[in-house]
Amino acid sequence: MTKMIGQRAIASLLSLLGLMILVFFLSRLTGDPAVLFLPIDATEEMKQQFRALHGLDLPLIEQFARYVWDLLHFDFGESLRKARPAIDVVLEAYAWTLPLALITMGLVITTAIVLGSLAAFNVGGFFDRLVSIVSLVGASAPDFWIAIVAIVVFSIGLGWVPTSGVGTPLHWVLPIAVLFIRPFGLVVQVVRGSMLSALGAPYVKTARAKGVKNLPLIFVHTLRNGMLPVITVIGDQAAALLNGAVIVETIFGFPGVGKLMIDSILQRDFNVVLAAIMVTAVAIFIMNILIDLAYGLLDPRIRH
Amino acid sequence: MLLKPILVGALLASTTIAPALAQADTDITVVLSEELDLVEPCMATRSNIGRVILQNISETLTELDVRGDKGLMPRLAESWEDKGDGTWQFKLREGVKFSDGTDFDANDVKHSFDRVFSDQITCESKRYFADTALTFNVVDDHTIDIKAEPAQPVLPLLMSLVTIVPSETPMEFVRDPIGTGPYKLTDWTAGQQIVLDRRDDYWGEQPEVTKATYVFRSEPAVRAAMVEAGEADIAPQITAEVATNPATDFSYLNSETVYLRIDNQDAPTNDIRVRKAMNAAIDREAFIGTVLPEGTELAVAMVPPTTLGWNAELSPLAYDPEQAKKWLEEAKADGVDTSLPIEIIARTENFPNVTEVAEALTQMLTDVGFNATLRMVEVAEHEQYYSRPYPESEGTRLVLAQHDNSRGDPVFSMFFKYDSQGTQSGVNDPKVDDLIARASAATGDERAALWSELFKYVHDDIVADVLLFHMVGLSRVSERLDFTPTIATNQQLQLSEIGFK
Numbered sequence: 001m002t003k004m005i006g007q008r009a010i011a012s013l014l015s016l017l018g019l020m021i022l023v024f025f026l027s028r029l030t031g032d033p034a035v036l037f038l039p040i041d042a043t044e045e046m047k048q049q050f051r052a053l054h055g056l057d058l059p060l061i062e063q064f065a066r067y068v069w070d071l072l073h074f075d076f077g078e079s080l081r082k083a084r085p086a087i088d089v090v091l092e093a094y095a096w097t098l099p100l101a102l103i104t105m106g107l108v109i110t111t112a113i114v115l116g117s118l119a120a121f122n123v124g125g126f127f128d129r130l131v132s133i134v135s136l137v138g139a140s141a142p143d144f145w146i147a148i149v150a151i152v153v154f155s156i157g158l159g160w161v162p163t164s165g166v167g168t169p170l171h172w173v174l175p176i177a178v179l180f181i182r183p184f185g186l187v188v189q190v191v192r193g194s195m196l197s198a199l200g201a202p203y204v205k206t207a208r209a210k211g212v213k214n215l216p217l218i219f220v221h222t223l224r225n226g227m228l229p230v231i232t233v234i235g236d237q238a239a240a241l242l243n244g245a246v247i248v249e250t251i252f253g254f255p256g257v258g259k260l261m262i263d264s265i266l267q268r269d270f271n272v273v274l275a276a277i278m279v280t281a282v283a284i285f286i287m288n289i290l291i292d293l294a295y296g297l298l299d300p301r302i303r304h
Numbered sequence: 305m306l307l308k309p310i311l312v313g314a315l316l317a318s319t320t321i322a323p324a325l326a327q328a329d330t331d332i333t334v335v336l337s338e339e340l341d342l343v344e345p346c347m348a349t350r351s352n353i354g355r356v357i358l359q360n361i362s363e364t365l366t367e368l369d370v371r372g373d374k375g376l377m378p379r380l381a382e383s384w385e386d387k388g389d390g391t392w393q394f395k396l397r398e399g400v401k402f403s404d405g406t407d408f409d410a411n412d413v414k415h416s417f418d419r420v421f422s423d424q425i426t427c428e429s430k431r432y433f434a435d436t437a438l439t440f441n442v443v444d445d446h447t448i449d450i451k452a453e454p455a456q457p458v459l460p461l462l463m464s465l466v467t468i469v470p471s472e473t474p475m476e477f478v479r480d481p482i483g484t485g486p487y488k489l490t491d492w493t494a495g496q497q498i499v500l501d502r503r504d505d506y507w508g509e510q511p512e513v514t515k516a517t518y519v520f521r522s523e524p525a526v527r528a529a530m531v532e533a534g535e536a537d538i539a540p541q542i543t544a545e546v547a548t549n550p551a552t553d554f555s556y557l558n559s560e561t562v563y564l565r566i567d568n569q570d571a572p573t574n575d576i577r578v579r580k581a582m583n584a585a586i587d588r589e590a591f592i593g594t595v596l597p598e599g600t601e602l603a604v605a606m607v608p609p610t611t612l613g614w615n616a617e618l619s620p621l622a623y624d625p626e627q628a629k630k631w632l633e634e635a636k637a638d639g640v641d642t643s644l645p646i647e648i649i650a651r652t653e654n655f656p657n658v659t660e661v662a663e664a665l666t667q668m669l670t671d672v673g674f675n676a677t678l679r680m681v682e683v684a685e686h687e688q689y690y691s692r693p694y695p696e697s698e699g700t701r702l703v704l705a706q707h708d709n710s711r712g713d714p715v716f717s718m719f720f721k722y723d724s725q726g727t728q729s730g731v732n733d734p735k736v737d738d739l740i741a742r743a744s745a746a747t748g749d750e751r752a753a754l755w756s757e758l759f760k761y762v763h764d765d766i767v768a769d770v771l772l773f774h775m776v777g778l779s780r781v782s783e784r785l786d787f788t789p790t791i792a793t794n795q796q797l798q799l800s801e802i803g804f805k
Binding site: 030031032035036037038039040041042043045046049050052053079081082083084089092093096144148151152155156159162163164165166167250251252253255259260266268 | 341342344349350423424425426428430431434476477479494495496519520521522523525526529530532533535682683684685687688690691716720727728
């Protein structure tokens, strides 16, 4: 097990290095941050000064060498726009994205497993219908529309929750609810499908014959066998959330990493882009390792 | 057993609700469209920063009355005088204190400019002094002589663009700006809010607003909803689609002018008939009330009508597609290749409905026979086409752009947009250069007359570009406030102008 983790960590580190090199050079191909930082009627001298201040006038390879050297000292450089350490900006945003992703995924996993299993157990029944409707909405209605409608209905109409922002637990309700729908719709369908085939297995028949009741039959006997494909999908969905939820963050004014990343790319704030991508990559690598461990936990054959 | 968690939960909930209840009636919340990267006084001419700090935290020596007709007003300078030879003497207000308790004096003025010109930080306001060398002579604590080389007739006006900081301010961007204004920064939580509290020791009249909280939401519908739900009091820059409540939604000219920049040196737009045809091809009225809000005005100059030298005699070239076709035919008969590709470059999110506007413009040009196509680009790419050196193209490019001048004088626009050396200019005309140079150096009525002449020459005689619209801004203001947004709201939002009903 430790060997597996070690191998994965080394592989991840190499990918991270490749990613860093790629993003460093690609981002610098996209344009000059001085032009975007300074007003449109800035003089050439001001632009030169900005470039010199931030080392953007050096040869590309020297810029890269300096960046790597600083990185080895855990210095991700300054944000060009915000005049403060890039890593601080990113970690601050991550402190919002991480709980948002974890709470949403936690809710998605528990509800999808329970409702998906019940839907599979009684095809065409109440839970099956409910799950189909939510999946359909999640797959077809765009996030921004759901978000705006949710604000109009629940904040302005009913006055139950604040429109946007952060600060109180109530502020989290709408962003989580909007983020929840799509991954839930997907995961619940996978749970349903996987449980359908698991429930058809001969050992289920045997268990029934022994007199096992419905609920233990579903959640104790069958679920573990139906979970492997579900974990894979959960991993994909969680990775998407860890990347930040740009639309939800934009609409609800939620200070997460998704909007930060988009803004930094548009503004050519290279150091923040790099720091954000690397922190996200690390988070996703860690999550992938956790998912591998979960596979092993569920299916002893995978452990070896 | 169960009681304890419930009590703890209730206690926790009450602590989170308490701050909302504690808000005084004279506290307001402003919801802005974008977060501030910096709260640095020397960057206050950037509109999103200026809206928070200009004249609220940091003040300037002079102040332009953009909304009224009082012209240039004293602020930290009580009076100023032209001593000749390019030197202006400013008498500074006495008894003014910075929010850190130190006294304001002439050395602070000098230091504020030293910061602007320092090569250790990149201050925005430096651009206003591009070709002017300033020397400062502190006469006494409250008198300072500023000499400009070459002489700068609008130096007192330029003083309205430089914020004054204490002489202890370091040569780097600060995160806790100290100013002489009626408010001080008390909280800045990145990504969430900026809070200004009213000072008790402000030199001027005490404003009514005691505390202002700025929050940031990029979606206009959400900004409007926040005012409607009572979570915010002012929401600048909402869109026409959501501005549906006449009781709270204000529309006003916002000092932005939209136009198509034409490269007058490129074929086929180097022929004036082609440029006239472009102007006549566009049905400007058709945009208003459809893709642009009601109240939008047709533009005849690069600056809004509140600007010095405004020429009221100009009117836009009439929409006349048949005449446009005729001009094109004439040009073609004289050997101008009117079939050359014309690419319109427009910027996504430049203003609401920019894509629809750009598509309609392209279609209107195509209808009279131009070989026009549209390309929407993001801000960085747009800049490459907008500013010199312009990239090569097979035919020519028209750049759809928006220019903001709420500073009261055309000097902040005309050089950049029309001089043969101007960064975004498509014009190379000695008479234009001469008029700009003379108007920039002139004062009083002569200055206004020269600008007026330049507007006419550029619009009627050389038809330098396709001037389109003076844009309208829409803001939602809570009914409890006594505040009307104006043309000044784009660049600054002075809390002292806000009252309560």
